[in-house]
Amino acid sequence: MREEATAFVPGHITGFFSAHPAEDPTKAGSRGAGLTLTDGVEVTVEPAAGPEPTVVLDGEPIDVDPVTTVLDTLDAPARVEAESDLPIGSGFGVSGAMAIGTALAANRVFERKLSRNELVTIAHGAEVQAGTGLGDVVAQAHGGVPIRLEPGGPQDNKLDAIPARARVEYVTFGQLSTSEVLSGDTDQLTAAGTEALSRVVEEPTLLSFMYASRAFAREAGLLTEDVVGTIEDVTAVGGQASMAMLGETVFALGTGLSDAGYDPAVCATHPAGAVLK
Amino acid sequence: MREEATAFVPGHITGFFSAHPAEDPTKAGSRGAGLTLTDGVEVTVEPAAGPEPTVVLDGEPIDVDPVTTVLDTLDAPARVEAESDLPIGSGFGVSGAMAIGTALAANRVFERKLSRNELVTIAHGAEVQAGTGLGDVVAQAHGGVPIRLEPGGPQDNKLDAIPARARVEYVTFGQLSTSEVLSGDTDQLTAAGTEALSRVVEEPTLLSFMYASRAFAREAGLLTEDVVGTIEDVTAVGGQASMAMLGETVFALGTGLSDAGYDPAVCATHPAGAVLK
Numbered sequence: 005m006r007e008e009a010t011a012f013v014p015g016h017i018t019g020f021f022s023a024h025p026a027e028d029p030t031k032a033g034s035r036g037a038g039l040t041l042t043d044g045v046e047v048t049v050e051p052a053a054g055p056e057p058t059v060v061l062d063g064e065p066i067d068v069d070p071v072t073t074v075l076d077t078l079d080a081p082a083r084v085e086a087e088s089d090l091p092i093g094s095g096f097g098v099s100g101a102m103a104i105g106t107a108l109a110a111n112r113v114f115e116r117k118l119s120r121n122e123l124v125t126i127a128h129g130a131e132v133q134a135g136t137g138l139g140d141v142v143a144q145a146h147g148g149v150p151i152r153l154e155p156g157g158p159q160d161n162k163l164d165a166i167p168a169r170a171r172v173e174y175v176t177f178g179q180l181s182t183s184e185v186l187s188g189d190t191d192q193l194t195a196a197g198t199e200a201l202s203r204v205v206e207e208p209t210l211l212s213f214m215y216a217s218r219a220f221a222r223e224a225g226l227l228t229e230d231v232v233g234t235i236e237d238v239t240a241v242g243g244q245a246s247m248a249m250l251g252e253t254v255f256a257l258g259t260g261l262s263d264a265g266y267d268p269a270v271c272a273t274h275p276a277g278a279v280l281k
Numbered sequence: 282m283r284e285e286a287t288a289f290v291p292g293h294i295t296g297f298f299s300a301h302p303a304e305d306p307t308k309a310g311s312r313g314a315g316l317t318l319t320d321g322v323e324v325t326v327e328p329a330a331g332p333e334p335t336v337v338l339d340g341e342p343i344d345v346d347p348v349t350t351v352l353d354t355l356d357a358p359a360r361v362e363a364e365s366d367l368p369i370g371s372g373f374g375v376s377g378a379m380a381i382g383t384a385l386a387a388n389r390v391f392e393r394k395l396s397r398n399e400l401v402t403i404a405h406g407a408e409v410q411a412g413t414g415l416g417d418v419v420a421q422a423h424g425g426v427p428i429r430l431e432p433g434g435p436q437d438n439k440l441d442a443i444p445a446r447a448r449v450e451y452v453t454f455g456q457l458s459t460s461e462v463l464s465g466d467t468d469q470l471t472a473a474g475t476e477a478l479s480r481v482v483e484e485p486t487l488l489s490f491m492y493a494s495r496a497f498a499r500e501a502g503l504l505t506e507d508v509v510g511t512i513e514d515v516t517a518v519g520g521q522a523s524m525a526m527l528g529e530t531v532f533a534l535g536t537g538l539s540d541a542g543y544d545p546a547v548c549a550t551h552p553a554g555a556v557l558k
Contacts, residue, residue, distance in 0.1 A: 108444055119428070119485040120442035147553060151396070164435075165397035167385055169557055208396040276424060276553030280446055 008050035009112035010281045011105040014274035015041035015090045016097035016143045017174070018249040019217030020224075022197030023138060023190040024155035029129040033155030034138035036197055037204050037213055039172055039255070040147050043089035043271040045098055046281075047105025049113050052083045059084045061092070061102070070103035073130035078118075080110040089271075093179035095251025100140030103127040104278045112280060120145070125157035135183035147277035149213070151204060166208045169275065173261040173268035177230040178252040185226070185250050196223035210244075210257060217246035228252055237264040285327035286389035287558045290378035291551035292318035292367045293420045294451070295526040296494030297501075299474030300415060300467040301432035306406040310432030311415035313474055314481050314490055316449055316532070317424050320366035320548040322375055323558075324382025326390050329360045336361045338369070338379070347380035350407035355395075357387040366548075370456035372528025377417030380404040381555050389557060397422070402434035412460035424554035426490070428481060443485045446552065450538040450545035454507040455529040462503070462527050473500035487521075487534060494523035505529050514541040 021036030052058060057075045059068055060083070075082055084106050090096040104127040111118050118126075128141040143150045146163055154162040185193075200216035218235065221227050231247045234254040238245035243260025247253065254261070261268035298313030329335060334352045336345055337360070352359055361383050367373040381404040388395050395403075405418040420427045423440055431439040462470075477493035495512065498504050508524045511531040515522035520537025524530065531538070538545035 111444060117484050117486055118444070119482075120425070120444040123444055148397070148556075158441075167388060167395070167397040167400055167557065205396075207394050209394055275556040279425075279552040280444065 005051060005115065006113045008048055009109040010046060010048040011108040011278055012044055012046050012281055013101035013105040013144050013278040014044040014147060015101065016140045017041065017095060017255050018139065019213055019246060020197050020200035020220030021139055021249060022194035022201065023186060029132040030125050030157040031160050032132045032138070033128065033142070033161065035152050035155055035201050036139055037149070037151045037201065038143055039149055040144060040274045041096070041172060041271050042274045043269065044274065045086050045088045045090065045101035045105055047102060047109055048085045049082045049106060049109035051113065052081045055081055057082050057084065061086045062088055068099055068102050069134035070099055070127065070130040070136055071106050073133060074103050074106045074127055075110060077126050077130070078107065078110045078114060078116050080114045082110055082113065091176050093181070093251060094176045095180070095248030095253045097137060097140030097144055099136040100127070100131050100144055103131050104141050104144055108278060108280055121158040125159060128157040135186055137182055138186065145277045147274050149210070149273055151208065164208070166210060166213060168210050169273045170210055170257045171259070171270065171272050172255055172257065173259065173270050174248070174253055174255040175234065175261060175266050175268045176251065176253045177228070180250045180252055182250045193224040196220045214244040214246055214257060221247040226250065234266070240264065282328060282392065283390045285325055286386040287323060287325040288382040288385040288555055289321055289323050289558055290382040290421050290555040291321040291424060292378065293374035293417045294318065294372060294532050295416065296490055296523060297474050297477035297497035298416055298526060299471040299478065300463060306409040307402050307434040308437050309409045309415070310405065310419070310438065312429050312432055312478050313416055314426070314428045314478065315420055316426055317420060317551045318449060318548050319551045320546065321551065322363050322365045322367065322378035322382055324379060324386055325362045326359045326383060326386035328390065329358045332358055334359050334361065338363045339365055345376055345379050346411035347376055347404065347407035347413055348383050350410060351380050351383045351404055352387060354403050354407070355384065355387050355391060355393050357391045359387055359390065368453050370458070370528065371453045372457070372525030372530045374414060374417030374421055376413040377404070377408050377421055380408050381418050381421055385555060385557055398435040402436060405434040412463055414459055415463065422554045424551050426487070426550055428485065441485070443487060443490060445487050446550045447487055447534045448536070448547065448549050449532055449534065450536065450547050451525070451530055451532040452511065452538060452543050452545045453528065453530045454505070457527045457529055459527045470501040473497045491521040491523055491534060498524040503527065511543070517541065
């Protein structure tokens with residue numbers, strides 16, 4: 005057994021998605037597209053002092069169901085310490101990042117000898133089961149600007165990507181509960197997500213992604229007043245902004261938010277997926 | 282049209298492979314596994330001054346068939362300038378790197394609006410058609426330590442990966458012609474490659490990869506005297522080394538070659554696949 009291992013997992017802003025439930029959580033998931041971010045989560049795993057696992061985020065003990073499930077599945081009684089650049093519950097995939105970071109690092113510390121796809125499958129299934137996300141894990145494993153053409157873990161899904169990178173700015177006004185939205189009626193959302201995906205598949209550019217993402221946010225009925233106002237402010241100065249799914253967060257390409265007079269966090273798309281450090 | 286674009290593509294050392302020909306070059310390819318490297322190729326594309334494309338590698342004009350095919354396919358009369366950290370013809374996937382780097386950068390400069398998978402498919406097909414490689418392009422698009430479970434481009438293949446990173450050292454004694462080896466009888470090689478792959482799938486660790494790679498090099502009958510002696514020297518000091526397919530190149534994990542008294546080039550596995558800069 006190694007003493008500890010650390011993984012970095014990029015954040016992931018979902019621009020749009022459609023929900024695809026299934027009995028088997030490794031086959032359930034979402035189609036959609038998003039931006040993985042250089043702002044992310046660093047996850048360090050070491051053997052726990054006692055028999056019970058402990059999970060700490062930014063210094064505070066926390067219960068993160070997908071992380072507990074990953075540790076159970078890997079038979080890894082571990083202490084997990086995560087440091088996040090990103091706010092939780094605001095559409096950046098922090099829970100997904102913690103799940104896959106834990107899987108990668110625990111596999112190393114406890115020498116479980118699983119493949120990358122196996123680890124991603126475990127983290128994806130744990131996230132779906134917890135209802136905290138449907139597509140962040142596979143996107144965060146991929147990096148770049150992934151397009152999720154088929155739902156599910158790596159054995160079932162099909163990914164493509166927009167071959168581009170960009171500076172990304174964001175501001176957050178508050179949380180939205182992913183599990184509440186996902187457990188409600190998702191028909192309208194899924195219709196809007198399917199429409200958005202076909203647009204981006206037809207023209208896989210960042211501009212068409214932003215356009216599809218804005219149309220999705222409108223049609224899915226998830227916009228809040230703060231979000232609408234901010235997107236309008238960015239549009240007014242000629243910028244490209246949309247809403248992160250699912251959080252009360254506005255993201256923009258380039259200097260869109262700064263140009264509109266906001267004081268955003270600044271990062272960029274991340275070229276790589278989740279990695280051991 | 283943009284003025285220019287630059288892509289970085291990691292080098293790729295194939296540890297073992299099996300050849301899988303097919304009529305359609307986007308479906309042909311290889312199974313196997315390898316290491317993508319932080320030493321790689323930077324490819325800059327700009328519109329050509331005249332109607333004919335020009336290709337330059339490390340300051341010298343050069344004909345690289347897969348690059349010409351990629352430019353033709355993208356209808357991109359370009360000047361391509363590549364700078365390589367790696368020797369050509371020695372098992373590092375330089376031609377594959379030039380093909381996919383050209384595809385990514387030309388797509389941007391000439392605004393062809395293709396997806397990442399489409400660009401990788403074009404580069405992979407061009408490389409297979411030229412006979413210069415069978416699996417480098419898809420591995421270089423993936424990054425990390427990819428396991429190629431099924432041959433072909435992104436529409437057909439299936440990738441997994443060893444979830445690990447490592448320092449990598451290498452020394453090169455000379456070139457081997459990939460197209461000569463691949464155009465000969467590949468039955469013995471493919472049997473050895475299939476055996477090696479099942480070992481690594483069973484235990485996806487760097488150690489089992491190095492073991493499988495050495496067994497492959499022996500059984501495929503590609504070892505040269507220099508290579509055998511060098512691998513033995515590394516083994517004698519407790520290190521892990523094998524031969525890069527296809528080149529007269531020995532690579533080692535960690536400080537294997539330095540420990541054995543060689544003066545190797547030093548790099549590491551690369552966490553990301555080919556990226557626009």
